[in-house]
Amino acid sequence: MEKKLRFRFSKTGMLKYLSHLDMINMIIRAIRRAGIKVKYSAGFNPRPVITFGPPIPLGAESEAEYADVTLTENISPDDFVSAINLKLEQKVIISRAREIPAGVKSLMSQADIAEYEICLTGDRTGGRLREMADRVMQHQDMKDSVYQASAGGEKGQEEDRIIICGYTKTAKGRNDRVFKLRDLLEALERELSGTDISIERVLKKQLFILKDGQKLTPFEVLRFYV
Amino acid sequence: MDDIKTLSYGRLQDVLKDVEKPGRYIDCEIGVSSKRLQDLDDHSVLAALAFPDIYDVGMPNLGLQILYGIINSHKDFSAERVFAPWVDMEEAMRKEGIRLFSLENRIMLESFDLIGFSLQHELLYTNVLNMLDLSGLEPVAEKRRPCDPVICAGGPAVFNPAPMSAFMDFMLIGDGEETIVPILERLSGYRAGKIGKKKFLEEISGLDGVYIPSAYRYHYSASGRIEKIDPPGKVKKAAVADLDSHRIITRPVIPNIRTVHDRYAVEIMRGCGRGCRFCQAGFIYRPVRSRDAAGLIGQCLEGLQNTGYDEISFLSLSTTDYGGLEQLIKGLREKTQDQRLSMSLPSMRLDTFGLRMAELVRQGRKTGLTFAPEAGSQRMRDIINKNITETQIMECIDSALGKGWEKIKLYFMIGLPGETGEDIRETASLICRIAARARKAMPGKKRKRFSMNVSINVFNPKPFTPFQWAAQEKRENLEKKFRIILDNVPGRHINISWSDTERSRIECALSRGDTRMGRVILAAWKNGARFDNWTDHFRPRAWQAAFKDSNMDADSYAGREYGTNEILPWDTVDIGIKKQVFLSGYGKALEMIRAGK
Numbered sequence: 001m002e003k004k005l006r007f008r009f010s011k012t013g014m015l016k017y018l019s020h021l022d023m024i025n026m027i028i029r030a031i032r033r034a035g036i037k038v039k040y041s042a043g044f045n046p047r048p049v050i051t052f053g054p055p056i057p058l059g060a061e062s063e064a065e066y067a068d069v070t071l072t073e074n075i076s077p078d079d080f081v082s083a084i085n086l087k088l089e090q091k092v093i094i095s096r097a098r099e100i101p102a103g104v105k106s107l108m109s110q111a112d113i114a115e116y117e118i119c120l121t122g123d124r125t126g127g128r129l130r131e132m133a134d135r136v137m138q139h140q141d142m143k144d145s146v147y148q149a150s151a152g153g154e155k156g157q158e159e160d161r162i163i164i165c166g167y168t169k170t171a172k173g174r175n176d177r178v179f180k181l182r183d184l185l186e187a188l189e190r191e192l193s194g195t196d197i198s199i200e201r202v203l204k205k206q207l208f209i210l211k212d213g214q215k216l217t218p219f220e221v222l223r224f225y226v
Numbered sequence: 227m228d229d230i231k232t233l234s235y236g237r238l239q240d241v242l243k244d245v246e247k248p249g250r251y252i253d254c255e256i257g258v259s260s261k262r263l264q265d266l267d268d269h270s271v272l273a274a275l276a277f278p279d280i281y282d283v284g285m286p287n288l289g290l291q292i293l294y295g296i297i298n299s300h301k302d303f304s305a306e307r308v309f310a311p312w313v314d315m316e317e318a319m320r321k322e323g324i325r326l327f328s329l330e331n332r333i334m335l336e337s338f339d340l341i342g343f344s345l346q347h348e349l350l351y352t353n354v355l356n357m358l359d360l361s362g363l364e365p366v367a368e369k370r371r372p373c374d375p376v377i378c379a380g381g382p383a384v385f386n387p388a389p390m391s392a393f394m395d396f397m398l399i400g401d402g403e404e405t406i407v408p409i410l411e412r413l414s415g416y417r418a419g420k421i422g423k424k425k426f427l428e429e430i431s432g433l434d435g436v437y438i439p440s441a442y443r444y445h446y447s448a449s450g451r452i453e454k455i456d457p458p459g460k461v462k463k464a465a466v467a468d469l470d471s472h473r474i475i476t477r478p479v480i481p482n483i484r485t486v487h488d489r490y491a492v493e494i495m496r497g498c499g500r501g502c503r504f505c506q507a508g509f510i511y512r513p514v515r516s517r518d519a520a521g522l523i524g525q526c527l528e529g530l531q532n533t534g535y536d537e538i539s540f541l542s543l544s545t546t547d548y549g550g551l552e553q554l555i556k557g558l559r560e561k562t563q564d565q566r567l568s569m570s571l572p573s574m575r576l577d578t579f580g581l582r583m584a585e586l587v588r589q590g591r592k593t594g595l596t597f598a599p600e601a602g603s604q605r606m607r608d609i610i611n612k613n614i615t616e617t618q619i620m621e622c623i624d625s626a627l628g629k630g631w632e633k634i635k636l637y638f639m640i641g642l643p644g645e646t647g648e649d650i651r652e653t654a655s656l657i658c659r660i661a662a663r664a665r666k667a668m669p670g671k672k673r674k675r676f677s678m679n680v681s682i683n684v685f686n687p688k689p690f691t692p693f694q695w696a697a698q699e700k701r702e703n704l705e706k707k708f709r710i711i712l713d714n715v716p717g718r719h720i721n722i723s724w725s726d727t728e729r730s731r732i733e734c735a736l737s738r739g740d741t742r743m744g745r746v747i748l749a750a751w752k753n754g755a756r757f758d759n760w761t762d763h764f765r766p767r768a769w770q771a772a773f774k775d776s777n778m779d780a781d782s783y784a785g786r787e788y789g790t791n792e793i794l795p796w797d798t799v800d801i802g803i804k805k806q807v808f809l810s811g812y813g814k815a816l817e818m819i820r821a822g823k
Contacts, residue, residue: 017248021484031534
């Protein structure tokens with residue numbers, strides 16, 4: 001039997017220093033440690049059938065890494081989550097898994113937008129952050145690859161972060177550039193030089209699929225396949 | 227233990243953001259077993275296992291994992307790992323004023339009770355000095371303060387302890403499994419301030435394998451030879467009698483980043499009975515000790531289950547000589563049928579049995595095969611005691627290529643004792659004959675893809691081999707010999723790589739050095755030498771200047787034939803093989819050389 005699961009995992013703390021490939025290997029080893037049977041590709045050099053969403057650059061944390069895996073045993077998504085979490089370092093947590101029906105497009109080809117939160121420290125006013133976010137949006141190298149940018153913060157507190165949604169792939173008539181977090185951070189560093197504000201943390205918050213102008217998470221989009 | 231200095235996460239982040247592969251400097255690995263900081267108390271002994279190469283190279287080292295496991299299984303001991311920071315990290319650390327720290331709890335090296343270096347080869351010596359300096363510690367032992375950690379080293383490159391003796395409080399010669407705990411037990415008294423370092427060293431001096439440099443005096447004659455070593459007693463190498471008395475490592479630390487050997491490694495046998503006259507490992511790891519295959523199968527399964535690796539590698543110096551090989555491979559295969567396990571067998575001797583085993587582990591996925599004829603002429607192979615004939619090599623090639631292997635790697639040495647231009651031409655012609663034979667044996671449609679890699683290494687006469695007295699050939703001659711091979715082997719399909727002759731000369735001088743070599747190592751490090759084993763980082767001028775400024779001549783160590791009645795720098799160590807045995811092997815080789823003329 002075959003069963004496909006989509007799962008979300010986080011990559012926080014020190015693990016932000018691991019590359020996308022390192023994370024893939026870590027997850028695959030954890031699945032093997034948990035004794036869960038994964039389908040292997042055919043061919044000369046069989047590999048586990050598991051696909052991951054778009055990579056995030058080294059140095060960024062994430063709450064929203066996604067992967068689709070094909071299993072050859074019948075295990076419930078919840079059991080899958082708890083079995084693997086037992087075998088993982090605590091800074092990687094699988095937060096959710098759902099079964100996906102056949103025919104769901106791969107994460108890589110589906111995902112349109114990644115949302116990042118860039119937390120700042122130092123003396124600041126919300127107005128300045130909003131201004132900065134606007135400037136980033138309008139920057140000519142940037143504007144084509146950014147879906148949305150805004151300033152945000154905890155409720156009732158001063159704004160202390162920039163929230164930016166960037167395209168993970170190009171689409172005709174919409175955007176012909178892919179959002180590059182590294183470029184944004186460099187631009188931001190330039191903006192911030194001379195101020196006492198510095199970047200404290202970069203966190204990927206969510207991955208979205210655009211459907212009829214609506215932003216859907218990789219889990220939300222599954223309802224269209226039922 | 228509130229005097230332990232650690233590096234904060236924030237400070238670490240300051241340097242990590244700009245370095246290559248920052249994953250080398252974090253922990254968060256599965257399998258970490260060091261004690262937590264808050265669980266340490268006054269009785270705790272902290273040991274740093276230091277590997278003087280980068281994380282990617284050091285992590286697959288089995289010795290490191292073995293000692294890590296043993297120390298951390300003890301309730302009062304905690305071991306943490308530290309590797310040499312790559313050049314970019316060193317620069318960032320020096321700029322930010324950050325001292326060397328361990329991976330697990332980011333403890334500054336100066337706060338450890340003991341720092342133990344694993345020395346796999348001589349070109350790591352300068353990295354040891356650099357790591358001590360980065361830790362804020364004096365590299366030279368006698369300049370260190372009484373409160374500083376005890377510094378020691380083990381591994382194949384300390385079997386001749388003389389060259390590094392100026393920097394070490396003690397060395398551990400041989401197997402570490404059964405010596406480390408008694409040492410750490412005595413260390414707790416020293417660290418509690420109850421006994422001085424001298425007393426501590428005295429206390430451990432009776433243990434097998436413990437070599438204390440400060441206990442020896444080398445006297446040199448006006449001509450520069452060793453006149454006398456005081457006291458005359460030898461340190462007996464530590465050797466585990468029964469490998470099975472220690473289980474294999476079934477919970478290794480699993481690296482998060484890709485390493486040079488990213489697989490589950492299992493030692494099936496220690497030592498080699500073959501006796502190739504150039505091979506140091508073949509002598510220093512004797513006697514040959516095997517693990518029981520039936521017991522290994524269960525332990526391997528446990529290790530695979532704990533690690534999640536899909537590849538297992540069976541380590542030994544001569545895997546074909548391991549009696550339980552077929553049982554092990556078949557047994558493991560049977561129990562892992564649906565797990566997609568791939569197996570690898572390094573150090574295979576390729577005869578018909580070896581090939582059958584290689585086929586057994588490969589099961590359809592056939593990539594490369596490695597052969598080490600070492601020399602082209604039968605005369606030369608007899609001189610070095612490499613017992614393989616051309617017929618055997620060719621039979622093996624026929625059979626392997628016919629069965630689906632596509633890539634071949636060959637190892638040869640040049641500069642062997644008694645080697646002539648004719649022998650070198652034979653090496654070149656053997657390479658060509660193997661290539662032709664291999665192409666012929668390949669199925670027609672694959673023939674287009676045929677390629678062969680040939681690695682040519684300079685012969686280094688090493689301590690504790692029958693060739694320990696032999697001279698390394700002069701660089702000019704070696705270069706000429708390389709040329710002969712390059713000129714006589716067609717470039718198409720055959721890629722030849724060779725070792726840097728100057729680096730080999732330095733390595734040879736270091737490996738056969740006496741206590742005066744310490745001055746050269748120190749000077750070379752001060753001249754900027756480090757990562758000498760990395761082609762891009764080896765600085766010949768740093769070494770040449772170091773030899774010159776120390777009034778030493780590298781050629782009098784590398785390029786000179788040592789007299790068979792000379793006192794050798796490593797005569798302080800007893801590896802369990804009498805000098806007479808080496809002498810007789812050397813004698814036989816010399817006889818063959820003479821007979822050939």
